[in-house]
Amino acid sequence: MLNIENVEVIYSDVILVLKGVSLNVPAGKIISLLGANGAGKTTTLKAISGLLHTELGQVTDGSITFDGKPIHKLGPEEIVRKGIVQVLEGRPTFEQLTTEENLLVGASSLKDKSNIKSDLDRIYGYFPRLKELRKRISGYLSGGEKQMQVIGRALMAHPQLMLLDEPSLGLSPLMVDQIFEIIETINVNEKTSMLLVEQNAMVALSISHHGFVMENGRIVMEDTSVSLMQNEDIKEFYLGLSSGGARKNYRDVKHYRRRKRWLA
Amino acid sequence: MVDFMQFAINGILVGGLYALVGVSIVLVFKATQVVSLAHGQLLAFGALFFWIFLDQLNFPVWVALLGTISLAALMGFITERFTIRPLIGESLFTAFLMTFSVFMFLDGFFQLYLSGQSRAYSPFLPEGTFNLSGVIISKGLLSSFTIAMLIFAALFAFFKFTRTGLQMRATSENHILAQSAGIGVKKVFTLIWIISSAVVAIGGIACANVMDIHYPLPYIGIKGLIVAMFGGLESIGGALLAGILLGLIENLSSGYLDGPLGGGVKDAAAYVILLLILIVKPYGLFGLKKIERI
Ligand SMILES: Nc1ncnc2c1ncn2[C@@H]1O[C@H](COP(=O)(O)OP(=O)(O)O)[C@@H](O)[C@H]1O
Ligand SMILES: [Mg+2]
Numbered sequence: 001m002l003n004i005e006n007v008e009v010i011y012s013d014v015i016l017v018l019k020g021v022s023l024n025v026p027a028g029k030i031i032s033l034l035g036a037n038g039a040g041k042t043t044t045l046k047a048i049s050g051l052l053h054t055e056l057g058q059v060t061d062g063s064i065t066f067d068g069k070p071i072h073k074l075g076p077e078e079i080v081r082k083g084i085v086q087v088l089e090g091r092p093t094f095e096q097l098t099t100e101e102n103l104l105v106g107a108s109s110l111k112d113k114s115n116i117k118s119d120l121d122r123i124y125g126y127f128p129r130l131k132e133l134r135k136r137i138s139g140y141l142s143g144g145e146k147q148m149q150v151i152g153r154a155l156m157a158h159p160q161l162m163l164l165d166e167p168s169l170g171l172s173p174l175m176v177d178q179i180f181e182i183i184e185t186i187n188v189n190e191k192t193s194m195l196l197v198e199q200n201a202m203v204a205l206s207i208s209h210h211g212f213v214m215e216n217g218r219i220v221m222e223d224t225s226v227s228l229m230q231n232e233d234i235k236e237f238y239l240g241l242s243s244g245g246a247r248k249n250y251r252d253v254k255h256y257r258r259r260k261r262w263l264a
Numbered sequence: 265m266v267d268f269m270q271f272a273i274n275g276i277l278v279g280g281l282y283a284l285v286g287v288s289i290v291l292v293f294k295a296t297q298v299v300s301l302a303h304g305q306l307l308a309f310g311a312l313f314f315w316i317f318l319d320q321l322n323f324p325v326w327v328a329l330l331g332t333i334s335l336a337a338l339m340g341f342i343t344e345r346f347t348i349r350p351l352i353g354e355s356l357f358t359a360f361l362m363t364f365s366v367f368m369f370l371d372g373f374f375q376l377y378l379s380g381q382s383r384a385y386s387p388f389l390p391e392g393t394f395n396l397s398g399v400i401i402s403k404g405l406l407s408s409f410t411i412a413m414l415i416f417a418a419l420f421a422f423f424k425f426t427r428t429g430l431q432m433r434a435t436s437e438n439h440i441l442a443q444s445a446g447i448g449v450k451k452v453f454t455l456i457w458i459i460s461s462a463v464v465a466i467g468g469i470a471c472a473n474v475m476d477i478h479y480p481l482p483y484i485g486i487k488g489l490i491v492a493m494f495g496g497l498e499s500i501g502g503a504l505l506a507g508i509l510l511g512l513i514e515n516l517s518s519g520y521l522d523g524p525l526g527g528g529v530k531d532a533a534a535y536v537i538l539l540l541i542l543i544v545k546p547y548g549l550f551g552l553k554k555i556e557r558i
Binding site: 049050051054075076077080081085086088092094095096097101104105106108109113153157 | 427430431433434437438439440441442443444445446447448449
């Protein structure tokens, strides 16, 4: 369904970040993309969703195709219309809008507005908590509530493929379990394929069918999730199960100072 | 006391028109983060188009109005498409300078057309005055004010209840997020320029009806900018209040001080306010607070 071949991405014309990444997401599957901070996971997702353009990034080599058609020249909103929605890292919401308005914004790409009411109910079915919050301004929601909201907002667009960027980041273990359970349910119910970027390898592999491991802008390992969970290196680096390996601190996310520009 | 009421009422009525000009600048800023000076000319040309339709071509009022709105919208569209859109990705200051260039460019044409003369509409709003317990109210000014308030009501409803309005609010909050939600942000930019140009053109007609069409008209755009900044640049309600406040302050200060100081207080008052805002409350009275969870 989604095919990435040898993709190279350069920021600001000089910074080479992806050095020939290849991966594929088959229809209906959940695929994990694992890797440490700065490996290039977010860049990969942005290359797919077209958001790279907003950060002076460019796909300079390779191809990204969705259902056989190249998409890397399209703008972000066109890619959403094609059925790919990215759920951004850090779960940004439209803070001045209510939860329901946020969800409605998610339906912006739909031509047909007649099903929006039932779509809202469908989202509230997955996330009953959002229904309680529907009139609440989003800026004050908790991390977990925001994560639910951004996934719900993405679902409103009826995506065939969802790109999820570190949904577990900074959430309590209980909340992480809850979110991942819903991601799995959505995958089953809606037949939505997922490309799941995570540092929390354990929880990602537990719901995904297949996994890729990224290091320094390259894919260094690829296997079924079951075998990856057995892999010694993975255990050591990502599952924190080795003797000396302290568990990763998920709060250590780097924030890049983007050049100040408008829209782009 | 009657003096005070007289100054205050006139101030409020004129302030409603300032608010309309201010809100057009707020609309553009909210959606695109660009502060537009070009709207001063869009205002002046709107007033001029209406005069041409009404008094040169002798069209009925509503045809003249529709014609003016369409032309102004077209002008806004062209301005956005050919001067602002190519700058997407450049710094906001560049975009601001561009709107200044557009202002100066159009200013030449405006002066050329007027060639030092002044034009006045043949009456198209109710004329004369009425007396409200000692306070004399101009029917023309009251009608313009009412129209301005109706436009504000329409804007509020548009942003609150329509899908496009919601998408515009989303866009004004976060361009990248809006794009990732499937909103055509560039389309929103164009649309907001069209809407704001139509709004400011109506404001221009209303202002010209009070002060006639002569050269300083484009500089009402500067008053609009003062209103927009006073109101916090991001808030439609803020622009409304700030416009009325500016009208009040202008009229009260000139009402009481023009005599002793020999006139001209009105415009000075506006610029004093601008300076004070910049110094004391750079985010205006109603600038949006960033939501911070603690
Ligand atoms: N906008 C940008 N401009 C320049 N370099 C960037 C930009 N965004 C990310 N990078 C660099 O690209 C590398 C990969 O970043 P990213 O894709 O965010 O990694 P990950 O999501 O795996 O943590 C990092 O070294 C980072 O410094
Ligand atoms: Mg990342």
